[in-house]
Structure formats: C-alpha cells, structure tokens
Amino acid sequence: MRMRPALAPVVALVASLLALGGPAAAQPSEEVPFITSPDNVTLEMLRIADVKAGDHVIDLGSGDGRIVITAARRHGATGLGVEIVPDLVARSRKAAQDAGVADKVRFEERDLFATDLSKATVVTMYLLPEVNLQLRPKLLQLAPGARIVSHDWDLGDWAPDRTVVLDVPDKQVGREKKSKVHLWTVPARVEGLWCGSGLLREFSLRLTQQYQKAHGELARRDRVRAIEGTIEGHVLRTQSTRVGALVLEQAGDALKVVDGEGQLALARGTAFRKAAGASCGG
Numbered sequence: 001m002r003m004r005p006a007l008a009p010v011v012a013l014v015a016s017l018l019a020l021g022g023p024a025a026a027q028p029s030e031e032v033p034f035i036t037s038p039d040n041v042t043l044e045m046l047r048i049a050d051v052k053a054g055d056h057v058i059d060l061g062s063g064d065g066r067i068v069i070t071a072a073r074r075h076g077a078t079g080l081g082v083e084i085v086p087d088l089v090a091r092s093r094k095a096a097q098d099a100g101v102a103d104k105v106r107f108e109e110r111d112l113f114a115t116d117l118s119k120a121t122v123v124t125m126y127l128l129p130e131v132n133l134q135l136r137p138k139l140l141q142l143a144p145g146a147r148i149v150s151h152d153w154d155l156g157d158w159a160p161d162r163t164v165v166l167d168v169p170d171k172q173v174g175r176e177k178k179s180k181v182h183l184w185t186v187p188a189r190v191e192g193l194w195c196g197s198g199l200l201r202e203f204s205l206r207l208t209q210q211y212q213k214a215h216g217e218l219a220r221r222d223r224v225r226a227i228e229g230t231i232e233g234h235v236l237r238t239q240s241t242r243v244g245a246l247v248l249e250q251a252g253d254a255l256k257v258v259d260g261e262g263q264l265a266l267a268r269g270t271a272f273r274k275a276a277g278a279s280c281g282g
C-alpha cells in the first residue's frame with residue numbers, strides 16, 4: 001500500500017516509538033500503525049455505543065482483536081475484525097478462542113477500505129484523521145441508527161454527538177496522557193419536501209440536512225415558520241417555536257409525528273410523506 005504523504009511523519013514517529021519497545025511486536029502497516037486501545041478506552045468505546053446482544057460490531061484495523069472480543073465477551077454482541085497484518089489476525093483468532101467467543105467473532109486479513117460494512121450496527125476505529133475522513137462517505141451510508149465510535153480522531157465537520165475524555169497515564173503517543181472517545185449515530189436521510197397527511201394535511205415540511213442537523217420550513221398555506229432540528233438515528237427533534245415543537249420518526253416512507261408540544265401536540269400520530277413533485281399540491 002502506498003503511504004499518503006501527510007501521514008508519513010506520524011507513521012515515522014510511531015514506528016520509532018514502537019522500535020523503542022512499545023507494546024506492539026507486529027509490524028505497523030504503512031498507513032496506520034498498531035497501537036492498542038487501552039482497556040479503559042476499549043470499555044468506554046463499547047459503553048458509549050451501548051453495545052448489546054444483537055449488535056454486530058466491526059472494528060476497522062482490529063489489531064490484536066481486543067475491541068471485538070470484548071464486545072462479544074462482555075456484551076454478547078457478534079463481531080468482525082479486519083486487519084491488514086497477518087500476525088495480528090492470527091493472534092486475534094487465538095485470543096477469541098481463549099476468551100471462549102470464537103463462535104461469535106471473526107477476524108479477516110483484509111484492507112479496511114475494502115470491507116463491506118452493511119451488516120454493522122456498530123463500527124469502531126482507532127485510525128488516523130485522514131483515514132477517518134476517507135471512510136466518512138461509507139460510514140454515512142450505514143443504516144440510520146448505526147453507531148460509529150472513534151478513539152481520538154474525529155470525522156472532520158461531521159461533529160460527534162458525544163465525546164468523552166479519559167485519562168490514559170501510560171499513553172504511547174502524543175504528549176497528552178488522555179484519550180478521546182467520539183460517538184456518532186448515523187442519521188436518517190430526511191432532506192427534501194414532505195407533505196402532511198391526517199391532522200397536518202395542510203402543512204408542508206421542507207428540510208435541508210447536513211449530517212445530523214436539519215433546518216427548513218414548516219408551512220401552512222402562506223404561513224411559513226423556520227424550523228431547526230437534530231436527527232438521532234430515525235428520530236428528528238425540532239426546536240421549539242411559537243407553535244411548539246415536533247418529534248418525528250422516520251418509518252418506511254413516512255415521517256411520523258410521535259410527540260409534540262404547544263399547538264403542534266395536536267399533530268401526534270399524523271405523518272408527512274415525501275412529495276411526489278416539486279410541491280405538495282392540492
């Protein structure tokens with residue numbers, strides 16, 4: 001694999017740290033070196049993502065397999081670790097057997113960029129900023145509600161929903177003896193023109209979306225109100241205006257009003273559907 005120029009100094013720094021006797025014996029890949037997430041960080045990554053039985057966790061660049069194995073052992077999840085260094089894949093398989101979770105997890109020697117993420121309900125990463133950014137379009141295609149957790153590095157202008165900072169006294173890289181754990185929940189795609197039905201039949205909702213933020217207009221005939229909202233998985237919560245606020249849930253092709261306050265509380269149970277054309281018509 002070719003080294004990306006921007007990563008070269010980071011890789012050289014970490015490679016020399018490893019040569020000085022860091023925790024990793026395997027060769028680092030050219031792009032992202034092998035450095036383990038410490039136990040407290042691993043546990044927080046799984047906690048913040050609320051990993052539980054029924055989840056399928058994919059760790060991109062799985063190192064010695066600790067995240068996927070812990071997800072299976074402590075939380076009953078299934079998992080897949082993809083790792084480019086063969087020794088680490090072998091080590092992970094052995095560790096899964098020793099932990100009694102070999103039937104719940106798989107480790108594949110594979111380039112993380114060539115990994116099918118469609119079955120993931122949780123994706124975990126301890127990579128590098130540029131690599132995270134390259135993965136971002138693929139992560140945005142995950143099913144709404146899927147969680148993404150990254151150790152230390154963010155996803156550029158896709159702001160995390162939550163960030164936790166942990167003390168890591170024996171941290172191998174950087175000057176700060178701290179690690180960040182960032183969480184994102186993949187938002188439903190709500191952009192476009194939605195037309196009310198039921199009690200809201202005279203309303204239209206025009207939304208623009210950037211990641212988990214939505215803004216637009218709620219209109220009834222010539223009365224237009226600006227709205228802003230935040231999407232968490234399938235749920236869009238609008239901020240309060242003079243007419244109240246809506247909580248909408250995407251279900252199939254509808255945005256259903258599952259809660260509301262103020263005058264809009266009356267709209268509970270009704271729904272918006274995507275406009276067939278450029279307007280909601282009659």
Ligand SMILES: C[S@@+](CC[C@H](N)C(=O)[O-])C[C@H]1O[C@@H](n2cnc3c(N)ncnc32)[C@H](O)[C@@H]1O
Pocket residue numbers: 028029030031032033034035036037038059060061062063064065066067082083084085088110111112113125126127151
């Ligand atoms: C910083 S380590 C993180 C290991 C583990 N996820 C953890 O948090 O403990 C990054 C891992 O990604 C692997 N890696 C680097 N580039 C990769 C690629 N293109 N495809 C798959 N794995 C890769 C490295 O070999 C290394 O083991």
